Amino acid sequence: MYRGHALSGAVRWLVAGAGFTGAVVAERIARTLDQRVLIVDRRDHLGGNAYDFTDADGNVIHKYGPHIFHTGSDRIWEYLSQFTEWRPYVHRTMVAIGDQLVTLPFNLDSLQRVFPGPAADKISAALVADHGSGTRVTIGKLLESPTPAIAEFARFLHENVYLNYVRKQWDLEPEELSPSVLARLPVSISHDDRYFQSRHQAMPVDGYAALFERMLAHPKIEVALGTEFADARASHPSARIVYTGPIDAYFDHRHGELPYRSVRFDLSFAAAERAQPVGTISYPGADGYTRITDLSHITGQTSRSVLVKEFPEAYARGRNEPFYPVPTPQSAAMLKPYVEAAGKLRGKVWFAGRLGDYAYYNMDQACGRAMALVDKELAGAA
Incomplete structure (x- = not known):
């Protein structure tokens, strides 16, 4: 200890x-x-919830679920760099819609995969016209759009991606939550497939636990x-x-x-170096769990994949x-x-x-x- x-x-x-x-x-x-x-x-x-460790088989485990570091602050980046070297890592995620996996946050490429060509082109043109190319707009704002093509698209996303996910995550209806929740669910009006847009995105070379020990x-x-x-x-x-x-x-x-939400993390292992095409895949339609993360993307380990399945649950003290x-x-x-x-x-x-x-x-x-x-x-x- x-x-x-x-x-x-x-x-x-x-x-x-x-x-x-x-x-x-x-x-x-x-x-x-x-x-x-x-x-x-x-x-x-x-390390609190950022704690990680290496198990007896050499697998790097994030004990409390995936933690990906990113920041737009040079001051914070330089401060933490006193205690760690960094391995560049850009997190990418997908969402399961029916039998398809599409980029999340939903972007212009996602549109082309989910909607027929003419419909996707119409929605893309409307999004660019109303909000500008290269921007990110929250699903909440899109739901209020006066443009019919955008409003219909937003309703599709809300019903097929966000609604069930939010219900599982919070055990509440979206309208019961602060607008800040939907503000964390953007649509990217670009081909950018990064989950975060922060200037600095990386993982501590020796892990979070070592960073905290040095700090x-x-x-x-x-x-x-x-x-x-x-x-x-x-x-x-x-x-x-x-x-x-x-x-x-x-x-x-x-x-x-005060009310809190908790999460149960179920681990499984796969012999493949990469069991998923991206770090995290969200499953809005799944029963109980919200997402599965392949830690091998995040930690850089190559021997096999550690898969973390997340089950949100009510918090009960003790x-x-x-x-x-x-x-x-x-x-x-x-x-x-x-x-x-x-x-x-x-x-x-x-x-x-x-x-x-x-x-x-x-x-x-x-x-x-x-x-x-x-x-x-x-x-x-x-």
């Missing part, structure tokens, strides 16, 4: 959670503020894994706290439990992990009293991260949130 340096005596800061947000906060405090930090995690590994290998950082936050806080009552766990858990759920805050007006209302309670603790306790902020962050966004927190708030409190 990785523990890092052991610090004697009191620590100035206690960071709860060793995922991207917590680890970056701890590293920035130690390096830029020159203060002692204890970072704890109830799990027995670093936290600082003489003013102590790491305690398999440690409950409450126990660490009791041992360091004067430490200032950065908490990246669920914000409602910090307050003992006094205003009710039974599984809270992966996704549920973006609905009701959950936003439930969050407000927790945000107010957190604000009263500022100066002693700060909340951050996907669970601490109750917000959907990509990995680079979690890094950026952590860096900004240290620069703008913690530095002034040090």
Whole structure:
């Protein structure tokens, strides 16, 4: 079990959670503020949900599902490059529509595969005329289009790609969710088949776990894994706290439990170097699962493929992990009293991260949130 340096005596800061947000906060405090930090995690590994490992057969496994790094921020890219070399990787995905696999996000090539030639040409021309070539437009916006060809196309996508996928992912109807959910489901008015358009797209050469070990290998950082936050806080009552766990858990759920979604990951193995033509294939019509990822694309391993099938499920405290805050007006209302309670603790306790902020962050966004927190708030409190 990785523990890092052991610090004697009191620590100035206690960071709860060793995922991207917590680890970056701890590293920035130690390096830029020159203060002692204890970072704890109830799990027995670093990296939070980005944790990866090599199993007994030499397969590289992403324990909590595929994590593909991408960012448009040079600052975040350069910061993380201190702790890893990179293997360029551009993620591509497809979706099963009937018996066809087509590019996702849906693009002009997808149109030609799904619709007869004249219909595809008509829709393509309308999309370019209304929204411009090379743009990405959300399915929500296309559904509201006054152009009949676009509106009909959007309804087809909604019914055959997004509707069942969203229902399985969230166990809710699309109209019950925040518009931000459909905003993450774009249509690409181009032939670009990349899933992400970020300037920097790559995977850590030695994996995420090694990146985190290097990040936290600082003489003013102590790491305690398999440690409950409450126990660490009791041992360091004067430490200032950065908490990246669920914000409602910090307050003992006094205003009710915030809703989260979890995921079950089923692994299988294939002898082929590439069991799928692309990294991830989504299955809107499948029973229970949403997508299958072939990790060999992502990790670069060539011996055989590790296939990860994802089954979204309800979160139950103590039974599984809270992966996704549920973006609905009701959950936003439930969050407000927790945000107010957190604000009263500022100066002693700060909340951050996907669970601490109750917000959907990509990995680079979690890094950026952590860096900004240290620069703008913690530095002034040090």
